[in-house]
Amino acid sequence: MDKLIDKLTIALPDDWHLHVRTGSILKTVIRHSARQFGRAIIMPNLKPPITSVEQALLYRNEILAALPADSAFQPLMTLYLTGNTSSEEIQKVAESEHVHAFKLYPAGATTNSDAGVGNIEAVYPLFAAMEKHGVPLLIHGEVTNAEYDIFDREKIFIDSQLSQITQQFPALRIVAEHLTTLEAVQFVEAANDNVGATITPQHLLYNRNAILAGGIRPHFYCLPILKREHHRQALLKAATSGNPKFFLGTDSAPHPTSLKENACGCAGCYSAHAALELYAEAFEQAGALDKLEGFASFHGADFYRLPRNTGTITLEKNSWSVPAQYEDTDNRITPLKAGEQLHWQLTAACNG
Ligand code: NCD
Ligand code: ZN
Secondary structure, eight states: GGOOEEEEEEOOOOEEEEESSSSSHHHHHHHHHTTTTTTEEEOOOSSSSSSHHHHHHHHHHHHHSOOOOOOOOEEEEEEEOTTTTTHHHHHHHHHHEEEEEEOBBTTSSSTTTTTBBSGGGGGGHHHHHHHHHOEEEEEEOOOOOOTTTTGHHHHHHHIIIHHHHHHHHHTSOEEESOSHHHHHHHHHHOOOOEEEEEEOOHHHHHTTHHHHHTTTOGGGOOOSSSOOOHHHHHHHHHHSSTTTTTEEEOOOOOOHHHSSSSOOOOOOOOOGGGGGHHHHHHHHHHGGGGHHIIIIIIHHHHHHOOOOOOOOOEEOOOOOEESOOOOOOOEEETTTTSSSSESOOOOEOOOO
């Protein structure tokens, strides 16, 4: 049936996990998100991290100032949870119109996570405060100890930390960010309705061969790292199942090409340039284009208790070439599928 579909209009989607950075990179990347999404949850892992509502509001203003003049795109801000986060700050988030959640990075788990939480049990009182005030907690779910195999870090985090957090704080709304394994999918499916999850385009489209087979390809290196094919299949099944626990979060994470193509390349895939087109490829592969709208436009808004967007976007079956680089005077960013063809193209977007 999907084979006959060559045009798709869906409600305007949102991106529930996005890195836009700051300064000149921000100006280059934000227009990509703004042309296809109504809103995005903005990650707080700047250097230094965004840890207070006051900082988040300044960052929000910087993002708004970087948007194209006619854009109605709304950045939804988050705070970076640290061992020093106070319960007063949690209350401020609960009262803020513009700050929507806290992000937990286990210390050292990923790009700019040095300020993250070392001992997670030590911040349980903060989880209790978030539970009480109805503030969602977004979790980068990986253990960080050097002795753990990088491909096992998500599963070990779920078994040793996340299952305990969800048991102790059943009313805390948790987003398990960027799922990468079958076990993570099963965990989210079995958890109560306060547990949701985002899934990235790269984890739906690629397995770990993309990074390592036939040469080391740093533009596919992100964290949590791509896994085996059966995990990709499980993610595709979850994303296209219609289950409202699963929603779109690109984790688009721009880095200068020079820092990716490096002896110690940094983690993050840039996907904002073609986010919806990439998801459409994955959903089409699964014969489930009819499930894209729920995943991209409804489930996340419902989970965050925000109104669904009233605008629409249209995707058409047209082939186009992804540029090799996106450049401004200061930066060069290599996007996902650089120099390759995509078969879906965003042809219209209207923000209600
Ligand atoms: C992200 C980044 O670059 O900020 N990198 C990544 O590989 N996903 C951080 C993160 O979300 O883990
Ligand atoms: Zn991220």
